[in-house]
Amino acid sequence: MHCLSLALLLLLLCSRAEAGEIIGGTECKPHSRPYMAHLEIVTLQNRLASCGGFLIRRNFVLTAAHCAGRSIMVTLGAHNIRKKEDTWQKLEVIKQFPHPKYDDNAFLHDIMLLKGDSGGPLLCAGVAQGIVSYGRKNAKPPAVFTRISHYRPWINEVLKQN
Template sequence: MGRQSPFLLQIGVFILFFILQAATMRDRIIGGREAKPHSRPYMASIQFKGKNICGGALVNRIWVMSAAHCFDNLRPESMQVVLGAHSVTAQEPSQQNFTVQASISHPNYNMETLENDIHLLKLNKAALVNDFVRKISLPKQGEDVTPRRKCIIAGWGDTTDFETHPKALMETNTEVVSRASCNSSWTGSISQHMVCATSPDNVKRGFCSGDSGAPLVCMNRAVGVVSFSSFRCANPRFPDVYTRVSEFISWMEDVMRSF
C-alpha cells in the first residue's frame, strides 16, 4: 500500500479536530456579560460530580424545569441542584444544595429531533425562598411569543468554543424570530413546540447547545428552554432553538400533582 500524502493526513487531522470540538461543545453563553449578582434568582445549576452540566429554572419551591437531553444518561441519584448561586466554582452563603428525588422527561421526547425537549426535576426538599432564590413565572398554556420580542438568556457554561469556563453567571440579550424564518435556516425542522431567537444586531451572541436547560426569559416569564443550536455557537444564520414552554404547561401541572 502506497504512502499517504502529508496533505491528506493534515486534512484528516483537521476534520478530527472539528469532530471533537462538536462533541464537546455544550452549555455555554457566547458574547455575554457577567450578570448582576443574584439578579436571576430563578436560575438553577444542575451538577454532576460537582461540575455544572446544565441549567434550569425553579418553577415552584420543589420543582426545577430543564431540557430532557441533559438527562439522557444520568440517574437521579448522580445529580445535584444548586440554587442561589452567582459563582458555581465557589462556596457562597446564598447557595442552597439539593439532591434529586424524581427526574421526569416528557414522554414524547425524541433525542434525535429534540422534539418535546423538556424535563422536570423534583428536589429532595422545598427551597427556601428569599432574595437569592425565587421561582420564575411561566406563560399560559398555548400562549405564543411574538417575533422581535427582546429576551435574556443566562448560564454558567463555557464562554468560547474552546471550553473557557466563566467565574460567575453570564447573560446575554437575544430576540425572538418567526418560526417561518427559523425554518428557512433549519430546513423545516422547527415545530410549533419550539421557539427561535438570535442576536438582534448580528453580533455573535447566544448559547451553544446549552446552557442546555436554561430558561429563555421574555417579559419576566420563562417562555423557552435552551434546546439546540448550530455547529458554531451563536451563528446568526442559524437561530438558537428553545423548547416552547407554553405547549407543556398542562403536562407540567399533571407531573407536579402526581409526584
C-alpha cells in the first residue's frame, strides 16, 4: 500500500472526520510528496474551506471543481498544515478553470485546474489516477473519484492556452 502524506490525509479528510483525525492512513516521511498542495478557499458565501490538490506543472494545480471559490491560496511544501515550516510556499491562485461540464448537484466532471504564481489525488503505483470527488462523512469507503485520464484532452488544452 502506498502511503499518503499526513498533509494530504488531513486535507482530504478534514471535512469528513473530526479535526486532526486520520482514518485508514499512514504518515509518510516528511516532504516525500512535494507535489501535494493545500488549498485554503474563501467560498462565494465568504466562508473558509479547505481542499487538497497536486502540482501537475510548475504553475498549475489539479483539484476537484467543487473546491472553487471567491479566492484560493495554495500552500506547497507542507507536511503538516497545522505546523508552520520554512518549506512552505503560499501562492494566490490567479485563475480557476473548472471543467465546463461540471455539475455541482451531481458531482459530474468534478475536476478543475488552478493557475498564480503557482476535491487530493488517488495514487496507484505513485501515479495520480483520480481526484477525490465525494465520499462518506466518516471517510470510509466507498468514495468517488474523478478519473483523470478521461480529462487529459481538456487538461492539455487549458495548459497549452495558458
